[in-house]
Amino acid sequence: MKALKVIISLLLTAPILFFSCTEGYLADKAIGAAIYPRISEMAAIWADAQTKNAVPATETEPEIKPADPEYYHLDVGSNHEAWTSLLSKNSEVIGWISIPGLIEGYPVVLRNDPETGNEYYLHRSLSGSYSAKGTIFMDFRCKVEPGYMTQNMTLYGHHQKNGEMFGNLRELKKISGIKKWPIIQFDTIYEEANYLIFAVFITNTLEKHGEIFDYRNPNFNTQEEFLEFIEQCRKRSFYNMPVDVQADDTIITLSTCSYEYDNFRLVVMGRKVRPGEESTVHVSEITENPNILYPDVWYR
Numbered sequence: 001m002k003a004l005k006v007i008i009s010l011l012l013t014a015p016i017l018f019f020s021c022t023e024g025y026l027a028d029k030a031i032g033a034a035i036y037p038r039i040s041e042m043a044a045i046w047a048d049a050q051t052k053n054a055v056p057a058t059e060t061e062p063e064i065k066p067a068d069p070e071y072y073h074l075d076v077g078s079n080h081e082a083w084t085s086l087l088s089k090n091s092e093v094i095g096w097i098s099i100p101g102l103i104e105g106y107p108v109v110l111r112n113d114p115e116t117g118n119e120y121y122l123h124r125s126l127s128g129s130y131s132a133k134g135t136i137f138m139d140f141r142c143k144v145e146p147g148y149m150t151q152n153m154t155l156y157g158h159h160q161k162n163g164e165m166f167g168n169l170r171e172l173k174k175i176s177g178i179k180k181w182p183i184i185q186f187d188t189i190y191e192e193a194n195y196l197i198f199a200v201f202i203t204n205t206l207e208k209h210g211e212i213f214d215y216r217n218p219n220f221n222t223q224e225e226f227l228e229f230i231e232q233c234r235k236r237s238f239y240n241m242p243v244d245v246q247a248d249d250t251i252i253t254l255s256t257c258s259y260e261y262d263n264f265r266l267v268v269m270g271r272k273v274r275p276g277e278e279s280t281v282h283v284s285e286i287t288e289n290p291n292i293l294y295p296d297v298w299y300r
Contacts, residue, residue, distance in 0.1 A: 083189050090126050094144050095188040097136055097155060097254075102168050102181040108155060110138040117141075118156070133158050133165050141218045144188050151226065152251050153186075154216040159257040159266070166256035169268055172200050175288055178239055182281040184270040186252055194279040195252045195270030198243040201236035203295055205263045210296025215253060215267050223247035233269055235293040242285040245271045261297055 086093045086107055095108040107126055111117040117140025125131035136157045142150040157166030171177035184195040203213050215233065220226040230245045245251065250272040258266035273279050 086126075087189070090128075093126070093189070094138060095186055098185045099168075099181050099183070100185065102171060102177075103166065104164075106136045106157070106165065108136045108138055108186075110140070110142065110144065112140055112143075114140060122158075133160055136165065139216055139218060144190070146190050149188075149250050150218045151220060151249075152216070152218050152229075152253055154218070154253040154255055155186075156255050166254060169254060169256055169266055170258075172197075172268055173238065173266070175239065175286065178241075179283040179286055182241075182283055182286070183279060184252060184254070184268070194273045196241075196243040196273060196279070196281050197268060197270045198230075198241045198245055198251075199233040199237035199267070199269040200239060201233065201267050201292070202258045202260060203236065203265050203267060204261065204297065205265060208297075209261055209264075213295075215265075215269075216255065232293075233267075235291075237289055238292060240287045240289050242282050243271055249274070261295075264295075 083093075090107075090109065092109040092111050093107050094110040096105055097103065097108050098105040109121055109126070111120050113120075118137070121135040121137040123131060123134050126135055134157075136155055138144070139154040139156070142153050144150070144153070159165070159170070160167035172181065178197065178200060182197050184197060186193055186195060203215060204210055205212060213232065213236070217229065220229065224247075227245075227247055230251075234240075252270050252272070254268040254270075256266050258264040
């Protein structure tokens with residue numbers, strides 16, 4: 001397992017599909033600082049939780065099938081058994097997401113189906129039974145394969161009142177929060193990786209609030225297009241982050257509801273740690289952005 005190092009010192013266009021949120025905003029609360037283990041231990045906890053109070057899906061819904069052992073390739077060292085356990089329950093499991101101390105570990109699924117891919121897991125558990133909080137899922141347009149990832153992988157999760165799923169991402173709206181939790185862990189069935197957060201912002205999904213910024217664009221035609229996209233994200237970010245993004249980098253985007261206006265989204269973006277690079281963010285260099293670009297409705 002990689003050691004997560006955070007330096008805290010003074011020195012130191014496919015169709016747009018947005019999922020609807022039903023959970024309201026809860027006032028800020030203290031967040032535990034305990035560091036959660038990675039997939040090996042959390043998988044067992046998750047599997048137990050999913051079997052409790054399960055409500056069967058309707059007979060007309062697509063069946064969730066376990067993965068054929070010949071279908072998937074596992075190369076994650078000591079995590080082999082954990083991935084095998086998850087995949088035996090659902091072949092659409094593709095990863096495991098966490099922000100240690102803020103977002104506990106959750107499995108991530110990917111359904112590459114244009115009709116159901118961004119809707120199926122909104123209110124379904126990993127096993128397919130009804131679940132109000134659903135399952136964290138990746139945008140259906142993304143791909144995660146051995147040696148290849150979509151350049152911008154977008155993950156969707158409900159904003160739960162109690163902080164579960166992506167609810168606690170609201171803590172990153174405060175500079176004290178981003179300084180405490182500046183790194184995302186996203187492991188796939190092929191590799192483990194950390195992502196350094198470089199942008200946190202809110203945006204609109206309804207045209208009545210202004211032009212829609214498509215932060216979920218999975219791939220880019222040119223390097224220039226990608227870098228312009230990154231610049232637009234930085235302009236909207238609450239913070240100036242000391243994390244560079246280069247044209248060939250891979251990024252991850254976490255999306256959940258925000259409640260400043262109807263159907264707003266809170267977006268957290270991270271850049272994948274490069275080979276040989278330390279998983280480090282110099283949080284003393286994080287500053288608030290004095291010229292945040294908000295959606296048009298903000299200025300009306």
